[in-house]
Amino acid sequence: MRLLSLLRDRSGNFGITTALIAAPLIGAAGMAVDLAYALDQRMALMAAADAAAVGALAEKSPGVAAALAMGGDGTVAIGASDALALFRAQMGNVQAQVTNVGVTVNRSGKDLLSSLTFTATVPTAFMRVLGVDSLTISGTATATYQTNAFIDFYMLLDNTPSMGLAATTTDIATMKRNTPDQCAFACHETSNADNYYLLAKSLGVSMRIDVVREATQALTHDATQYAQLPNQYRMAVYTFGATADTAGLTEVSAMSADMAKVRSATDLVDLMTTPKNNYKSNQLTDFDSALTSLKPIIGKGGTGASASDRQKVLFFVADGVYDAAKPTCSQVLNNTRCQEPIDISYCAALKQNGVKIAVLYTTYLPLPEDSWWKKWIKPFDAKISPHMQACASTGYFFEVSPTQGIAEAMQALFRMVISAPRLTG
Structure with a gap:
């Protein structure tokens, strides 16, 4: 047991x-x-x-x-x-x-x-x-x-009379307060000793062309700051001409990597002079001719991988309204004068050559009380901005109104183009 x-x-x-x-x-x-x-x-x-x-x-x-x-x-x-x-x-x-x-x-x-x-x-x-x-x-x-690419910048700056618009709300108010017809434009009429351009200067009023000039000069500092190698960024500057009699693509500064030289030459950028209002029927903004003339100057764009294979970038600053003599026009002709949105086929021809186009559209100012604006511009006013955007390469378009920062927009667009380096781990 x-x-x-x-x-x-x-x-x-x-x-x-x-x-x-x-x-x-x-x-x-x-x-x-x-x-x-x-x-x-x-x-x-x-x-x-x-x-x-x-x-x-x-x-x-x-x-x-x-x-x-x-x-x-x-x-x-x-x-x-x-x-x-x-x-x-x-x-x-x-x-x-x-x-x-x-x-x-x-x-x-x-x-x-x-x-x-x-x-x-x-x-x-x-x-x-x-x-x-x-x-x-x-x-x-x-x-x-x-890497940042090797890039040539071709600055095409609209300096035609419409860029004489006062640059800020305060400047606009100052011009209107000091002109009998309450005009916000600083017209540079050389036959008139009391022209509004000189008035703007005496009042300390900044015009759009002043801001564009200063902003372009600021970009030369950016180009120096962001460059990693000598001659990585080069720049040339063009306008539509110093005077109405010499209107047409005009070189202000030849292509150069010497940004101090470009900056100094750009001091000459100013509002186009005209003897009087309606001189040459104000047909002074010929985008078609300017872009056509630039095409052989710019040539074909490269990859940007080396100094011998440079990217080509047209940096275009304008208010978007073509105004020149033209046999056919998308809008109603005023005799031979054609006023229309920019013809994007001229932009396309450059882009087909591998050229990037960066567009800063300085909004064309509506003038609802002006009979000329109502008859000739209002019919296509809604198309101005879309056409300027279509002219630009994808992602390279900014629009600024008279009260917004042109200089800041130009710098943002420039930095977007040079594509700051991206690191991914």
Whole structure:
């Protein structure tokens, strides 16, 4: 009976079971701890790898400078060396033993591509019980830098009489208050010694042409600031002519990378003079002729990947209304005078040559009390802005009203064109 009772007794099985499973339980818990530590070490190494891959393509890095100076695609050795040094410097308190690092930095067209791959071992604590002394971790970090292109800018600035409009609400009010016909335009009529242009100057009123001139000069500072290599950005400046008698595409500053020279030459940009109102029937804004004349001057646009394959950008600032003699017109002709929205076929001809067109449309001012405006401009007023936008390359269009910042819009458009570098990790 005692033997049978002993065989039936189960009171000690818990201790035996615990003893049997203790080792696996401790091993599993230890494995979790070791794996968590290995994951933490990998995260630290990935952070260092990301920083190195991106840092090697920083705007002022030796790798970017070397890549921009290359004549074509290929490996950027100094960029790879820089990335490796950055990776090692970023490792900090990482305890993992890095066993292998592979770094490449290559140029492909306008893109610089960096890649850093690492392999490392992490010592274990608890998994040694299971015969595992270390864990292997690895990772890859990549970055892409899109370089600023080599770009030639052709600035076409509308300086025809309509750009004599006072530039701000305050300036408009000042002109109206000081003119018997409450005119906000500073007409530069040379036969009239008391013309409104001189009045605007004496009153300290800024005209649209003043703001456009100053904004263009400010862009020369931007071009200097954002350039990464000599001659990366070049600029030429054109107007529609200094006088009504010499109206037509007029070079103010020849194409140059010397931005101080361009800035100085642009001092000459001013409102077109005319002997009197309605001189030559005011047919002084010939967009068709200007764009046609610019086409052979600009030539074909390139990729911008090198100084010998430059992007070409026409930076066009105007109020969007064609006003010149023309045999056929989209609107009703006034004898031979055609007043219409810009003919976008002339823009298309440039774009087909690979030229980008950036358009700053200075809103044509409605004059609801003016009989001429009501008869000749109002019928197509709603088409002026859409046509100017259609003239522009996709995404390169700004419109500013008389009370908005022309200078700020020009700078925003310029920076959009040069495409600030983008890094993606």
